[in-house]
Amino acid sequence: MKQVLNYLKKKEQDDPGMYYKFKLDEENKVTSMFWTDGRSTQLYEEYGDCISFDTTYRTNRYNMPFAPFVGVTGHGSTCLFGCAFLGDETAETFKWVFETFITAMGGKHPKTIITDQDNAMRSAIAQVFQNTKHRNCLFHIKKNCREKIGSMFSAKANRNLYEEYDDILNNCLTEEEFEVLWPQMIEKFSLQNIKYLQLMWKNRAQFVPVYFKYDFCPFIQSTALSEGTNSRFKRGVGPQHSVMSFMKEYENINDTIFDTEYSKDFQSRTKMPKTLWFNYLIEEQASELYNLDIFRKFQNELKDTLRLQVSVIQQGKVYEVFVSPNSIQQEYRQRKHIVIIDLPNENFGCICGKFSKDGMLCSHILKVMLELNVRKIPEKYIIDRWRKKEKKEKVKGSIHTDATDNSVLMFNVLSRKGADIASKASKRKRTYQFMMEELEKLEMNVQLMIEQEAETHLSQDESNTVQNDTVQHAEEEIIEEVEIEDPDLANTKGRKPKRYRRIVEKMIETSKRKSKDEQHTTETRKKNNTQEETPKEKLHAKTS
Structure with a gap:
């Protein structure tokens, strides 16, 4: 972790938008961490209206849940807003990472967040993202339903049950329509005692698409974006890799994301569709x-x-x-x-x-x-x-100016605003010169205000990277002078798989095992037969 901290400090010198935060236990061991960079925060400023968050990937030497914040770009592609390693999956830890994420993003909250089903995560989201619409992954809920009651769908007595079920889940136009058709389906196919369907009905407002049809969540209804991001990390890092490896892989993936975005921007700007399908x-x-x-x-x-x-x-x-x-x-x-x-x-x-x-x-x-x-x-x-x-039309600023007394949040807001103005001013020599003159005036005025506050003993010296926000959480935050320690290593030898295996996977595994046992039995019989025949063959050779 010391190597990670040094790496982040070095990156921060080159990238003012770099942000990171650690959470420690009593022994100064890292229990959780979050990081993002300037490119990711720029993407979030433009495309942070909808995020996907998933914690199912644990492939690292510490067996800590890996939690990427993922979004959709203007080309409909996947992008990274930030990443975290979590010490556990409690409401307290989720709340910590969500609050850290919002601070890193200048106080901007997403309109929609889509996650898997997790009560601790739901509790933390309700506390931090109070005005954000939270929905659960439809794909996982439907997959769990097939695993638990798949035999009901295939039963001859329930002909067209799956078609009815799928149509009601995906195609209802109003909440009222869903709440009429679902009970009718339950009664028609006598499914009153199926507990999972009862649970789906109870939690319908958390995942059924019709309850979210007015909430912005472009072209997605599941955490597939997060799972796709996990797959990209899996190709570069594995169970024995350190957090440092994830840092470098994060940078590589971000490089690929931005290269793809630039390429698609160029193609959209320079190329027109070969043909119009309808000529409207x-x-x-x-x-x-x-x-x-x-x-x-x-x-x-x-x-x-x-x-x-x-x-x-x-x-x-x-x-x-x-x-x-x-x-x-x-x-x-x-x-x-x-x-x-x-x-x-x-x-x-x-x-x-x-x-x-x-x-x-x-x-x-x-x-x-x-x-x-x-x-x-x-x-x-x-x-x-x-x-x-x-x-693009002129985008209305969505940067939050109410940064209270949090220096990190204020720094991120000013950095984002400053980068936006600098980008515009650098296009022409006249605007560049005007900007430089105004910045010199601003710098003098800011320095004067700081000196005036210092005289009245009101100045405050706050760190920009990792610091204590309150005395209550002093033991959880890292100050730069503190010697941080690595998390405990996971016992990977003989480690049981964390992922829940589907019934189909278990059946395939059982079938393979039986086939292997049968093959072994056949080979054993052949070997025994060969051993029995060998002495006779030797005796025949001697007599001849």
Whole structure:
């Protein structure tokens, strides 16, 4: 850990946005740690509206849960906001890492956070991210359901049960629809005594998509982003690797992320789609504004309009959009999507809520636009997040200025604001010279204020890296002069796997074991037969 601390101090000299924090026990052994760098905090400032957080990966020599904070870039790619090693998975530790994360990010809170099911994590999120929507990973809940009651889905008596179950979970348009259809399914297939389904019903507001359709969480419903990030780390580090190895792998992965982002920015700026699928004006407009990968998602929505029909409920105001009866691809349960429009004010809304969730218009609204010969998508429906960099509108500042008395938070806020102004001023010589002159004036005024406070004994000397926030937590924080110690090594020899194995995996393992035993038995019999025949063969050779 001393090597890690030295590494972080060296990185901090080159990167003012570098931030790290350690948590110690009574013996000064590291129990938890968090770190991020300037590139990650820049990404968070732009794309930190939705984060994925997962702690299932423990591959390191200390067997500490590895917890990356992961997000989605403007190209729909995965990015890293920061990483942590946790000493345990208690509410107190989760609260520590979430508070540390927010401090590192200048006080900005995400709009949505998606995690696995963990009560301690849920408790900490409720305390730290009070205005953030928390949802659980739908994929893991469905996977657990298949493992626990998979036989119910395959039973002949329950024909179409899985289709019914999957349709209700994924496709309900309103909470009321879900709360009507789910009990009907339970009664229809006599599932009243299935405990896991009872648990799913009790916790429905924590994971069922319809309860989150107005919460921004672009193109994801699971912690797949975090699991993908874990896989990338696994390719570079393993059970015997130190935290230092993770640091270097973090830097390598971030290099790859930024190289990919720059490459995609360049492609979006210099290349246009080879062909427009439908030659609509709105398709051409989208191709000019959207990043290429996002434009392809938009084209898929346009493609879906081909199988849709529109009926008028109230001319110029309310429409019903549904799958055409002659379409080959039909829904399990046909639904009619209500689209409400206000053409004079250029307002469009759909009951599916896709624009709120993904920041992109749905196929239902696009179908109505095409029917009404709308020639241009209103600018407000092509959000800055998905636009080419040169096509972005002026972004309103979201940096928090209320930094209270926390010097670390104030430093991060000022650094981010300063980097933004410096980026603009460096484009032209005139703005550069103006900025330099104003900075000299600012520096003189700040120095004067510091001297005035020093005279009245009000100045405070606070460290920027790792420090004590309160006397109560003094034993938990690292001061630079303290000699830190490594965590206890995990006993990896003969260590039991932490990951819960699925029933299918156990069946495959049992099958392989049986096959291996049978092969061993066959080889043993052949060997015994050979040993029995050998003396006879020798006797025959002697007599002959």
